[in-house]
Amino acid sequence: MSERTLIILKPDTVTRGLLGKVISRFEEKGLKLVGCKMIELNNEVLEKHYDHLKDKPFFPSIVSYMTSSPVLVQAWEGVEAVDVVRLMIGVTNSRQAQPGTVRGDFAMSIGRNIVHASEDIDAAKVELERFFDQNELYSYTRADEDKIYEDDEK
Template sequence: MERTFVMIKPDGVQRGLIGEIVSRFEAKGLKLAAARLEVLPEDRVVEQYREHMEKLFFPGLAAYIMSGPCFLMAWEGKDAVAVVRRMVGATNPAEAAPGSIRGDFGLDIGRNVIHASDSPESAVRELGIHFAPGELVDYSRIDEPVIYE
């Protein structure tokens, strides 16, 4: 099983989309391993988006992510990173497929509702930024035998 990091950004939290988004991942069969609502401190935002630090949009992105609460999650399942990325959709909501989270709820690339790790390596790094090892819960869902071969 693989774990991935997902963050509902301030626009998604403010629009009341937490329940809808969590429901989609649960209905897919993914298992929630950790979750927390918080306003992110600058040091963790910088670490989260460090690959964008030299880009012109970074100051605005960082200010936006720190502008309100985010809902941080760890999801687990077979090929969880790829599954979640498909469910989230393209970064630009105008290019995201209908049925994806961004395709259904986003209109602007700067307010695209959600972040999800783009690789297993990124997932490990991002989970480590936002969750201590003891905060990730190991358990079995009762429906796992009917979800997986």
């Protein structure tokens, strides 16, 4: 069943010029980009987005980092997209992320770890609504979808 998930390419991805390299991995996997925009995050959005971390001593560092440059927020779609993306990005601590994952190939930090991705389908729904209006998400058919999925998977 097709799902949508949120990916945020963080300030380190933007400032290191890695946007194209990271995006191409998701496209080459067969996921479909259905929403994308560059934005500047603010404290209000970050407090909602990282609500589970706002009482941690490192939260001010997260806010400082995430507001240090624009970020690229994206909505991706595909069969089991949430789990596929989580596998592709690797574990949070980039030093422990497997080679071949986004974090394993491009990052060396826990906090400066290139990308945020929704952790489950429920989080994806909430996060997509946080960052996108409904008219900013699109539906279309990739030209190669019949080569990516079997008929009963679409």
